[in-house]
Amino acid sequence: MKRHSPKALGKRNKKKKDFYDHLRSYVGVNFFLFVLNALTAFGDWWFYWPMMGWGIGLFFHFMDTFGLPFVNEPDENQEDRLDLEDLERGSQAEPIKTGRQQSWKEEDLV
Numbered sequence: 001m002k003r004h005s006p007k008a009l010g011k012r013n014k015k016k017k018d019f020y021d022h023l024r025s026y027v028g029v030n031f032f033l034f035v036l037n038a039l040t041a042f043g044d045w046w047f048y049w050p051m052m053g054w055g056i057g058l059f060f061h062f063m064d065t066f067g068l069p070f071v072n073e074p075d076e077n078q079e080d081r082l083d084l085e086d087l088e089r090g091s092q093a094e095p096i097k098t099g100r101q102q103s104w105k106e107e108d109l110v
Contacts, residue, residue: 019065026058 030051037047 015065019061022058022061026054030054 030047033047033050037045
């Protein structure tokens with residue numbers, strides 16, 4: 001099982017959520033355009049033009065989010081290196097200041 005930093009998981013989940021939001025918008029708007037086209041100019045179909053244009057953008061959004069199956073398989077060693085770099089950077093970060101006073105001294109924490 002792969003371990004990922006919470007920050008990387010958050011980014012991955014946000015990308016997936018953004019893609020599915022985009023997909024829902026695409027389906028909803030294009031369904032509306034189809035109904036509008038069917039009610040106003042039945043037989044003179046034009047709804048597929050915006051559908052194809054937007055579909056190209058949706059395809060690239062899909063590729064950015066998921067990649068091609070079996071083509072862009074991530075290198076596990078590279079992911080491990082990136083996770084280690086994130087952890088190392090996190091350990092070098094300054095402690096978070098909460099504004100509260102410490103009730104102990106540093107030398108007491110032996």
